Amino acid sequence: MSAADRLETLETLDAVTLCERAESALNSLVDVMARETMHLHAGHIREAGALTAEKAQLAQDYVTVARAVQRSAERLKNEAPERVEILRRGHEALATQMAENLKVLATAKSVSETILLDVARQCGRDEVPKVYDALGNSPQQATPVFKGISVNRAS
Template sequence: MTAAARLAALDALPAEELCTHAEQALAALVDVMNQETTLLRAGHLRQAGQLTPDKARLAQDYVTFARAIQRQGTRLTAEAPAALARLRAGHESLATQMAENLRVLATAKTVTEDVLTDVARMVGQQNRARTYGSAGKVATDPAASAKGIAINRAL
């Protein structure tokens, strides 16, 4: 089935059915984002990362239904106003969950970077030569503090 045929099939769905599909996709997306947020708060980064494929698929499904609803807005307003109102409320719930999820992701990223920076600093200090310079102090080389450690900032 072509993309145009899939879009036409969505647009041809009865108003209540289209809204129901969108609500189900929305609820599943909010649920997986809540699971991810909970895992991240608990420090289970690997388990949270395993949810990424599901989250991406559910987000794509929801966007597909949301676009169909936008295209059919006039018809849906006339035929299923209550379902459309439920969907709007659910969308607000998604926005709230996304904001919380992004906040927790940013915190996890910052904590991870801080830990890796501290480890790099400690490794650099351990590998540093402990000799006295001309002023009678232990020489320091700030460039050597992170030798051998790389931080991937793409989280």
């Protein structure tokens, strides 16, 4: 079924059912993002990474149903205004969760880059000759030596 067909099918649902589908997709996405954020806060990068595919699928599902809601907005406001208000509040919760998630992801990325640079500098520092010139000075390299590193992911 194409995306257009899925969208058309969703738009034909009654107002309450469409809102319930949107709310379910929204809550599932908020939940997986909260779990990912929790893992990242705890430094459990692998566990957070394991949620990537699920998060991507839930985001795609939410976008599809949100598009149907958007295209049916007037009908939904008239037929199920209380459900539309619940969706609006849920969307605000999603925006808050996304902001927190992005902040934690940016922090994890920055920490990872810093660790890798520190390791590379340390590896390069070991390559500096440990001798002195005729005046007793330690030779200084003009630029640090950065060698490639490998990571054993077997454990």
